Amino acid sequence: MMARPTRADVLRALLSRVRYEVLPTAGVVDEVCAGLPSGATVTVTASPSKGLDATLQVAERLAELRYDVVPHLAARMIDGPGRLAEITSRLHSAGITKVFVPGGDADPAGAYDCALQVLAELTRTGHPFTEIGIAGYPESHPAINDDLTIQAMWDKRSHATLLVSNLTFDPHLLASWVRRVRTRGVQLPILVGLPGPVERARLLRMAPKIGVGESARFLAKNGGLFARIAAPGGYDPLRLLGRAAPTLGREDMHIAGLHLFTFNQIAETETWRVAQLERLDGGRGHLVARPVTRAQEWGVR
Template identity: 75%
Template sequence: MGRRTRADVLERLLNQVRYEVLPTPGVVDAVSAGLPRGATVTVTASPTKGLEVTLEVAERLAALGYDVVPHLAARMITGPGELAEITARLQSAGVTKVFVPAGDADPPAGAYDSALPLLQDLATAGHPFTEVGITGYPESHPGIHDDLTIQAMWDKRQYATQVVSNLTFDPDVLASWVRRVRARDVRLPILVGLPGPVERAKLLRIATKIGVGESARFLAKHGGVFARVAAPGGYDPIRFLDRAATTLGRADLQVAGLHLFTFNQVAETEAWRVAQLARVRGRRDQTGVRAAGVPGWGLS
């Protein structure tokens, strides 16, 4: 990929973002203080706290003018009756987008043991949401065989409007996964899951706040974040994006933007995004040439 195009990819991705938050006390204030109105904010679902807290946070953020995407974890919902109630409640709040993972509730609360039957019930109800996201796994899921996650994406594709990738810290793995998804003829736009610059101490505090059982699940899913933050040199989101830019910038692969895992470090994540965007633009203005890798970032 030429120099001009790689810089374009970084700028485009940094401009097309949404922010994931955990439904902890104070998160609405953190979002309100850290993000402009109109920003897209996704709210996760916690088996230990129940779906009610997710819906409450979504309603409060929507009332403040945010574009809210609550997680409707299928295994936390008892069946079509409760789903209809949730749908009506979200529509009343002006929420038009949802993300539908299977979720971690074990055992399931009722009829939905995976995301697919819930997605099918939403379709039967007339597609009440304009956007419906499903999960993609660039790396193996800790509790599901790779063949099953591949088949699940294929089965769910007709009921969804986009795929949101889970975390990976290997740009080659991400790029390979995006290409494989397209080779399987799944054509939904992809949002790349990316943690911002995360502070280890704050991550530990978040893991403590969300409860013992939930923290175990959190660490199982995101333990790589801790390892990367603690490693020499730490984790650099921009270096990661730059190394994957050749694939992420291909129009035919339809990578639509970034899904930023904030771990409730909302203001810090947004400050990082704005600063990196300014650096991309600033270096371009200074040199008059768009660099393949932005100088000073130590890109490989």
């Protein structure tokens, strides 16, 4: 019988299959180019203060530069089927075939007030994207009852191809959530949402760039983030993954890789990832992030 992979094997596999979330700020394209190799998977968030066009413009530019781009199509920022069709055509023209569809924090611009409505419209129009991601919540959403987030995941599963977990700093909560998702019968591959080793001072400087209203919403949703980052030894991304590895490495959990929240600390996030892989590999390599479109299944002992 083949030996089951070790915890180090699971960590190595996770760190080799990553995508990087960035905010559509001025200069972010240059920051991506400076910090990541061409071909890396980059997701671009949607900003209510900047509008969806900011997301699309960054996505188009990155696609031109041969990045694998996943724009966020926040449902509440799309005013109806006509606008959705326009966005779909625009992305196809740019060669972009992957999207992430959250509900978003903005007030509804028109017909859509939740992600499910946009997902259903995409299904109705013939599944125009090869990959459609949806959000999952290991921790309670501050504005939505747990029962509703669970029901929403179930309702959205048939329209999506990938599940991305939101922020958590609790490895036991993360592992428990993954197991519960599978127990409920949701079998979409999961990308584990993981903040990199973010510098607190720079994160604070990012807040005005995100927008005052959005910063307030961000803090409401992630109030413990600053405290965890600021506390000496309070947050270690690899330690979090290592403690969750016995679950994340199980074959039946279908973990596809990591979704790294960079908060536009892109080069720092990639430097950290490469350093961890070098340490795990003993300097042997395997440093290039591979696509995360399909789950690689691991066992762990």
